Amino acid sequence: MPDFVQRVSAKNELVPEWASQEVSTGTTIMAVEYDGGVVIGADSRTTTGAYIANRVTDKLTQIHERIYCCRSGSAADTQAIADVVTYQLGFHSIELDEPPLVETAANLFKASCYRYREELTAGILVAGWDKRKGGQVYCVPIGGMLVRQPVSVGGSGSTYIYGFMDSNYKPGMTKDKCMELTATALSLAMERDGSSGGVVRLASISEEGVERRVILGNELPRFSTH
């Protein structure tokens, strides 16, 4: 039945509008390969509509000792998928009796994301290090495709930094240059995308292990535009 009444405020004034909105990690995530490992990064904002539900979210989720995933899209969907893959990979690794391959983890993500593609909203970057191929980054965007890329960005804020990435990424960069590039790119995206913000979380994964870092808001690189 069409609603002819003009409303000045939301239908149910007892509950704010954001309480009925889906929780999303509208976000910016990034992963870069270097010779010997990978660098991954993400912002830290989780939103329900216009309300920031969590301003210090950790979107870099550990799947196995040297395999992480960066989550974007629906917070519930990506957490559920990550839990499932963590279980499957853990089991597989015990059967194999050796650390799992990054490509295996990526394929497990792809399997879930593709099978349930109509119900899910999840864009995931899988990154890590294994003995066979070293540092690898795999992109599993919405829809459930799988592709390996030397550098990949994702999330709502990623559109703003394609130009920056194309011009600043060069193959063969060192780990520190990759960290710097990731932090800079994330800051740029966070500045332009309303759904990205907070702090920058970085991690580097290599044969030696995992190193995690947080860059707080006031330590982020600044840019003079206006």
Add this chain to the structure above:
Amino acid sequence: MSGDMGPEWLSEEVKTGTTIIAIEFNGGVVLGSDSRVSAGESVVNRVMNKLSPLHDKIYCALSGSAADAQTIAEIVNYQLDVHSIEIGEDPQVRSAATLVRNISYKYKEELSAHLIVAGWDRREGGQVFATLNGLLTRQPFAVGGSGSFYVYGFVDAEYRRGMSKEECQQFVVNTLSLAMSRDGSSGGVAYIVTIDEHSTEEKVILANDLPKFPDQ
């Protein structure tokens, strides 16, 4: 939709899904645009110049609906001619931008075009104005069009105050090249216009002369 109405793009609106940019330097401005006009998935014009003169030293960059943008530019061109005769001297860039803004704001429900107005006048030198949706704001540089989203990060990182004319031209060319390679609605060649006190210079950069960035 079956085929007896003809291909889909015949009934699609013609848009300049595009990348446009204008930047000011000490003594003038540089404007840049791509050259693709699309109707749905078809490219109906691959060499359109989206930098339209409003006066000798004032240009505007067109984006959005091709018809709307061109019409606004033509109307303002006429209004500016009348205005400059009335005041007996060259019009100010701010006047041109205000005229564009007035049309964009008054007809904001019917129109879907965004024009960036840039030029040089004797009083304030080089100026860039954005007139998106009927606002009017002066900025050191402005980007617009569908391709601009992909290069916000790049321009934020690369822009510095006090760049020279040549640096601004290179900045514009790099930005256009990056946007054109990512945005399906931008492409073709790059048109560059440099306006300063002494001259208004128009240049075309063909696709193979555009800067290339290492692809993934």
